[in-house]
Amino acid sequence: MSEQVAAHENVLVPTDGSRAAKRAAEQAVEIARGSGGRVHALYVMDMGDADFVAAPSDIAETRERLERKGAEFVEAIAELASEAGVECVTEVRTGIPEEEILEYAGENGIDLIVMGKRGRSDPDKPLIGSTTERVVGRSDVPVRSV
Numbered sequence: 375m376s377e378q379v380a381a382h383e384n385v386l387v388p389t390d391g392s393r394a395a396k397r398a399a400e401q402a403v404e405i406a407r408g409s410g411g412r413v414h415a416l417y418v419m420d421m422g423d424a425d426f427v428a429a430p431s432d433i434a435e436t437r438e439r440l441e442r443k444g445a446e447f448v449e450a451i452a453e454l455a456s457e458a459g460v461e462c463v464t465e466v467r468t469g470i471p472e473e474e475i476l477e478y479a480g481e482n483g484i485d486l487i488v489m490g491k492r493g494r495s496d497p498d499k500p501l502i503g504s505t506t507e508r509v510v511g512r513s514d515v516p517v518r519s520v
Contacts, residue, residue, distance in 0.1 A: 383411035386484040388418065388475045388505075391447040394490025398520040399451045402488040403458050411485070412461040415451035416478055417444030418471040441466055472508040479515055487517045 387402035389395040399415070406413045419440040421433075448464035455462035463482075467474045479487060489506045510517045 382406065382409045382485040384414060384482060384484045384486075385411055386414045386416060386475070386479055386482070386487045387451060388416045388471070388487070388489055388509075389447045389451060390417070390490075391443065391450075392490055394520060395447075396450075396490075398488045398490040398518075399454055401518065401520055402486075403451075403455050403460050405486065405488065406455070406460045407458050412463060413451065413455045414478070414482060414484065415448040415455075415462055415464045416475065417447050417466045418474040419444055419466065419468045420471055421468055422470070437468075471505045472512065475505070475509050476512055479513065484515055487513060487515060489517060489519055491519045 382405050385402045385406045387395070387399045389399060399413075402413050405411070419437070421437065421440075444466040445464075448466060452462040452464050465478065467478070475487065478484070487509060489509060491504065491506050506517070506519055510519065
C-alpha cells in the first residue's frame, strides 16, 4: 500500500459533513501523511436547494447558513489533518457539487480524490445517482470511494 500512496501529494476530500465523508477524510489524511502530501478539504454549496425560497433575503440567509456550515465541515478536516501533522488547504465553493469537485481537482494538481459513498439524502428529492458516482464517472484522476 505504501507504494500506491507515495505518488499522492495532493489529496482532495470533498465533504458534506456526513459520517461517510468523515471516514473518507480519515483515509485522505492517512494517505497524505504516508506520502508527505497535503489534504484539500472542499465543501460545495448547492444553491439549487434554495430555489424554493421565495424572498431574496431568505436566499441570502440560506447562503450565509450554508457558508457557515461548510466552513465548519472543512475546518473539522483541517483539525484532523493538523493532529496528524498533515498540511490542509480548505475551500468553500458554490455550484453543482460534482462539477466544482472536478474543477477544483484540475486547478490544484490533485492526485487522488477520496469521497464517502453515502452522503446525506433529501427525502423530498428523487435520487438520480450519488455525487461520488458522478465524480468517479467523469474524473481524470483516481477516486477512492469510502
